[in-house]
Amino acid sequence: MALVGRSAEIARIAAALEESRRGRGRALVLRGPPGIGKTALLEEGIGRADGFRVLRARCQETEAGLPFAALADLLRPVLDHLPAVPAPQQAALRAALALGPPAAPDRFAAYAAALSLLGVVATDSPVLVVVDDAQWLDAPSREALVFCARRIEDEPVAMLAASRELAPERVDVPGLTEVELGPLEPADAEALLARSTRDAPLAPTVAREVLGLAEGNPLALVELPAAMGADERAGRAPLPQPLRAGEAIAGAYRRRVETLPGPARLR
Ligand SMILES: Nc1ncnc2c1ncn2[C@@H]1O[C@H](COP(=O)(O)OP(=O)(O)O)[C@@H](O)[C@H]1O
């Protein structure tokens, strides 16, 4: 379903894709708390990446400690291009991904191989690398992707990542842009709530209460009404408990943001 609002973020994603398509690779990292709409924006980006070869990794918390797990997922569909990568890099990547004989770990060669491989694939069509839940990237995959992000400026390769983590204090990776996702604009939050309650409308006072609790978080605007019974929707009964849980998550994230120095908060 079409997104509500987020036109500025969508424009940035579209611009990054357009630049990348023209051979000036760009990387964007979307950041924000759970439910704020990171995955939805990644999907929007994929939907706009006409003609791109899309490579995706969805990181899992359970695999955050497994070296190269995410990179293996990401590159698996294009490993048939590996023979076009310089031999020493190829061997390092095969070893890292446990596809070849174990070798002394050479991370630099493996990262260079990942970059070379993206470059090879990008000779056929522009490439879009999508990494969701990047807060759970295993360390070598994260390093590999940052390594690549710094070096795609002259390649038709775009990278879009989403993470719950706040931006690091100093970000000076050329070509890598941080996009902090805040709450939906009030009018957009109202529109999304109206959409999510079309079949089971809320009494106006209840709608206002839900808008207040949700604080512009799309997941809350979709899920809170779904958890409500007829009496709650009509304002005859107090709102159920999970609503408060959602609020607690949003509140915890806000407190983290508030501990940051001003300039970092604004990023
Ligand atoms: N701008 C939006 N318009 C409409 N629905 C949205 C929007 N952003 C997020 N959603 C919906 O809200 C829910 C949570 O969004 P999601 O992208 O999964 O959040 P995140 O990945 O940040 O945890 C999903 O059901 C998603 O479709």
Ligand SMILES: [Mg+2]
């Ligand atoms: Mg998500």
